[in-house]
Structure formats: C-alpha cells, structure tokens
Amino acid sequence: MPRIARAVVPDGFYHVTARGNGDDMIFATDADKHALLDLLGTTTTREKWEVAAYCVMDNHYHLVVRTPLANLSQGMHAMNGSYGEMYNHHYDHRGHVFQGRFFSVPFASDSHLLEACRYTVLNPVRAGLVASPSDWQWSSYAASALGRRGLVPVADQMLLSMLDSHGENESRQAYRDFVRAGLGAEKPHFLLPRRTGRQPVVHDAPNGPSSRSLSPDELTAEILRLRNEGRTLREIAERLDVSAMTIGRYLKRRSTPRNL
Secondary structure: OOOOOOOOOOOOEEEEEEEEHHHOOOOOOHHHHHHHHHHHHHHHHHHOOEEEEEEEOOOEEEEEEEOOOOOHHHHHHHHHHHHHHHHHHHHOOOOOOEOOOOEEEEEOOHHHHHHHHHHHHOHHHHOOOOOOHHHOOOEOHHHHHHOOOOOOOEOHHHHHHHHOOOOHHHHHHHHHHHHHOOOOOOOOHHHOOOOOOOOOOOOOOOOOOOHHHOOHHHHHHHHHHHHHOOOOHHHHHHHHOOOHHHHHHHHHHHHOOOOO
C-alpha cells in the first residue's frame, strides 16, 4: 500500500513525534539526549527551521517546528538517520533505531501553537518523572519560560508575542502561568491521530479577509492598516487567519530597506 503523502502547511507548524523501535529507550542516558539535541540544533540552523518547542523523553521526542522551506521530511530523515548511526555504533546495535516514519500533525492557528508547545513541555510531568517542567533539562521550557539558551535555538520571542503581555519579564511569567494551567489537561484534540490522514487545520476568519484571498502586496497593506488601528500582532493574526510570526515577518520586511 503506498504511503500517504504528508500535508504541507505554508507558514504553518508541525507537531512531530519520533519513537524508538518497539518503544525502545533509545534516549535512556543524558549523553543520548544531549546527542539528539546537538543534532536538532545543527538541523535547525542548516534547514532554517523555527523551533517553538521540543522535549526529549527516554523512548521518544516531541518537536513543534515551522519549516519555511517546506523541508520537514528532509531534515527529519537526516537528523534521525544520523542519530541512528551514532546509536548503533555506540551500543553495537543492529537494525532500526526508530519506529517507522516520524509522526507529524500540521496546524496553522496561534492558539493551536501555544497548546502544542504546552503539551510538549509537560510530557515529563505527565509521565511522573518530575513535578515541574523546569526540572526537566531536556526540553525547551527553560528557554521560553526563563530565557535560558541551550543546544537548540528556540523561537521563544514568537511564543511570548502571542500572550498579550507587556515586557519580556511579564511575557515569560504569562508563559509560565499558561503552561501551569495545562497540568492535568487532556491531549489537545488536534494532535490526536486521524484514520483518514492528516489534514491542515483551517479556521474561518469571520471579521475580515483571509490571507489566502490576498496577494502579498494586499496582505501587507491590510496588515499595515490594522497595525495603524492599534491592533496587536495576535489580533491581526486571528483576523487574517495566519500566525503572529507571519505578521511579524511582513512588518519586518516592510521596515527593511532594499538594496538597489
């Protein structure tokens, strides 16, 4: 039976999961987890990914990522392949290290992005390994909640900009509160497997034109108009049905002088 092609979401995000073959504990040691994060950092830079969240557990890992170059499969194949080679060499193991293809769910809205990131960093808490996400050093929580930098460049400012807070300290506190509010919550419905394949989540934009109906110039003009009205990035993103990061890129592009 042919494989189902992965859905591609322009300017959207993916929640990615990769597991050890047979749920083997392929990241059992700190050195294993460090090796994977080192590869993820290299892949993020090389493939120009924008990582919103990650978490490495003993037998699997989670990743919330945007791929502007539509190269998710390419990057994942290279990263998991490299880790598999390292693992087999180090442990004198033969055969597959990962369980089939990685699993990915595409989504487009800011609210889904925040939920996916929260679900990701709360994995070790749900598993009973730690009491707080801050106690698990193998996730992106410290980068977004505390501003700490690690092996993987995290697009934490993108998340903070969605929380409608003023100033970096207040935004990071809002993120900590948001994550804490997710303790005990069920897995977000949009991350659940679907037997009919994985399709992008598309939301209506009832109060204005959708970005899908506008040309790039028209979209820029609409963003500037809404910005001049005093709308926040999050409000503009919800109105136009795109991510706040997309809005930020358009505004940055507008303010950057072109070389003639």
